[in-house]
Amino acid sequence: MKIVFKIWRQVNSKSQGGFETYEVDGLTEDMSFLEALDYLNERLVQRNEKVIAYEYDCREGICGQCGVFINGRAHGPHDNITTCQLHMRSFKDGETVVVEPWRAAAFPVIKDLVVDRSAFDRIIEQGGYISARTGTAAEANAILVGKEVVDRAMDAAACIGCGACVATCKNASAALFTAAKINHLNSLPQGKPEASNRVLEMTRQMELEGFGSCTFTGACEVECPEEIPMINIAEMNARRVKAKWLGK
């Protein structure tokens, strides 16, 4: 099949970028989207051109490193998948496919389709952990945790940190990402002792990083590869109100 790619090219973080058009013939429907870009890159090398930079690692939907805006949607035209799970059978022969990097002030473009998501790491750094040292743990079954509690914690913990929520949000809000980690840890007994500080410090960092605020458009939960629901944001708000106004 043939695809006309319209791809954002940008030399580095300081330069101005722009769209380039590439006609690619010889693709097959079984190729993943990233394999189609690989294929294009091989053609570019043969033409002695610089390859397009884009990110990926595991290519099985769990590492969260891949992620581009494809034809107006984060991770492409389907709901709840990663870019690496998108296949060319989702496009029509001859179709023009627009590929853009994640757009958010907190995710500056590094090169072409590669953005800097280290803001997420810095949010985690502000309390997305349990401060217990290796070697200090009690017997694992000493604290019982109900199945429902742990299942809900797991629902939130499933976040892969890909940034699609931010990319799709018209406000570039990182509320879903931040809420997922807060709700995962704060709902477990092991996370309770630091629950208040965690929610206050992580949300503060989220704002310092320059993410926008949540206006509940719901786009994030549609694009989230792990289907983390937006209700997590409301839960985070509740936890924040509790920590801030109702004492620790």
Place this chain on the structure above:
Amino acid sequence: MLNSKIPEGPLENKWSSYQTKSQLINPANKKKLNVIVVGSGLAGAGAAATLAELGYDVTCFCYQDSARRAHSVAAQGGINAAKNYQHDGDSVWRMFHDTLKGGDFRSREANVYRLAELSAPLIDHYVQQGVPFAREYGGVLANRSFGGVQVQRTFYARGQTGQQLLLAAYSQLYKMKRAQKVAMFPRHEMLDLVVIDGKAKGIIARDLITGQLKRFAADSVVLATGGYSRVFRLSTLAIGCNGSAIWKAHKRGAYFAAPSFTQVHPTALPQTSEAQSKLTLMSESLRNDGRIWVPKKKDDDRRANAIPEEERDYYLERRYPSFGNLAPRDIASRAAKERIDAGYGVGPFKNAVYLDFKHAVERFGIQTIQDRYGNLFKMYKKITGVDAYQEPMQISPAAHFSMGGLWVDYELMTTIPGLYAIGECNFSDHGANRLGANSLLQASIDGYFVLPNTINNYLADELKEDHPTTDHPEFDKAQKEVEQQITKLLTVRGDKTVDHFHRELGKVMWQECAMSRNKEGLGNAISKIKEIRDAFWNEVNVTGGQQEMNTELEKALRLADFLELGLLMCTDAFQREESCGAHFREEYQTDEGEAMRNDKTHAYVSAWAYDNGNFQLHKEPLVFENVQPTVRSYK
């Protein structure tokens, strides 16, 4: 020559007696000692965080954009621990025995015992770190069974166990970064090891954003860079996984042990096109409830559901009645290959077998199956468009795990003093085959519990030495060599892509050095790889420059090392004239096609020294004092 430093005394006491005798460092002195950790997966992040908690000054590197991406994230099924929560007769001894037997008696007793011994506290640790392991309604931890074992000792967090453990390790790492005990360098790739006066004292790393080469000096270097099965190109590994760091260490003097021991996973998705870059893994845990079969008739073109029960060959249940679908990975993979090669494969390329949940759904109901494997079924549907609740999955073997790696002693130190290798990049506990759900375990135990309690034994003496600085001539030398290699790659300006050569290498490796090997094939492979290597250096085209983000250059640098590593793997497989675990030499098999091990002549670990492009074999004899090696039968 090779001193494995196994402590004296009975097996059960070796680790504790080691700890009582090893040298300690007082807390005030620890902060004067810098440790470099390369890699931030379970082993690397666990080690970096724990070393930082102990007070060392830690610098940690990863090539990804964040430590959270490391490929530990992809382990789905679970992590083993001898907790005996199921009251089914499990114990440290049994786990030790299972692991040793699973590895076909090609690993050290003392190491394996320590792995089993520390498994239970590791679960405690992860629960404390907030890992949402599956639980029963009563609130206690749940377990499931896994290949190669008859007890239930696997702990899991849905199909995302690796991800949840890695996120715990990553968050602990960033906790220590916040405490300013860890300096984190993501998007940095180690390109060489710096050895000063015979000791590992630093690394050269490339900043993948700017292309700048940077020098880092330390009192000790820990490699935690994972597996190298991307040498096959098509594998279950992440695309960026590579063997460069350990290969560079090997070239600087670290012995490489059992390089050819590669595990092929039986339940990956089959290849569907030439352009394919990756074989997606479906968790082995699916084999708990799924039944594997092929049609009894060759080239049966009927749809799976149209083939009646009596015309299905449940070949694992037939050949291995006591373990059935839970036979260990090497055996399950080989059995699949046997059926596919014999012409019973299914799917458009006849390269797959069925994994069927029909009976499980009938027996437990769709809800239970959804609870257990929901996300895996969802993933399967995303990739293939097929609903596995209705139709069986199609699966196929794929290169998955490197049992081989840098040779390490009981302290996890390589043959270069001060250089440690932890996690998948070393050869330690898995022998010739790894049991399912033991990889997360080994990586974590190495990183959290072993290394932080052995590195002090070396660093205590380093306190008295001068701390290395990056203006030492050895740094100049190493950096110059890296620069030369990069310049060479960028100036070939041939007409073929890096991926072209990687595909070539992968085909040879998969054909001759994967599930089944023979002398002639390995001999041919060695000469073919040499040809590919020479062609690569003469015909490759790497566009772009050095002083910029250049993903093509990154790939080329990794492939350059794979081309050399592939040679060593074939050389190793060539010299081991027996079949053991994942290493199946066609010349050494029983009439029924089972592996024939030779303990009289081959009860050793092959450890290769690098010598100017040649490899010299050293042997570490394996002594079994507590377990008598038996024929590994799962029948």
Place this chain on the structure above:
Amino acid sequence: MFLRKTIIALTGLFLCIFLIVHLSANSILVLPEEMARGLYNSYSTTLRESPLIKIVAYVLYLSIVLHVIYALLIVLNNRKAKSKRYLLNRNRENSSWTSQNMGLLGIMILLFIVVHLANFWARIKLGLGENVALDANGHVDVYEVTYSLFRNIYYVVFYTILMIPLGLHLNHGLKSAFKTLGFYHKKGLRVLAKISLVYAAVMAVGFGLIPFIVFLK
């Protein structure tokens, strides 16, 4: 940002309650002419003379002002967070148009409020424009102001059409306000979504129909 969002939510909820009261009062207008005039005028006189309502009125003005100012601040900040836009954005596939355009809807409502205040509040409270007569009971004849305004078909159309953005804004705003304040009960939110829809529809249709009915009298 959380404080700003909280203020928007709280003021928004207060305005939602106010609209219920406002609509109940407006519904007097659909009664037969004489009954409507008497009731409406006495009602509005009561409102103007009650000290309690005076306080409420100030809270109301403040709510509108705060709601607008903080929304503006949030929008500006959110625009900064998303400084570069996509060339192609199919956000209609993952979210409603309303949720993507609350700011635009808000501006339309603000425009309406300005005209509405000029039509009524400015004349009756500030005494601007043509003098307003008294009715038979000696109350200010607010009914007459309304009645004569809605003789004009342009006003009727304006008042009716701008109830569409109001309804949309309310539908998204009501449920979002609860989430912003931390209401996260799963079933509760589903009920809330339905309530928001019904509430928004009643408000939009109610406010929108009344000018027409008055016009047709």
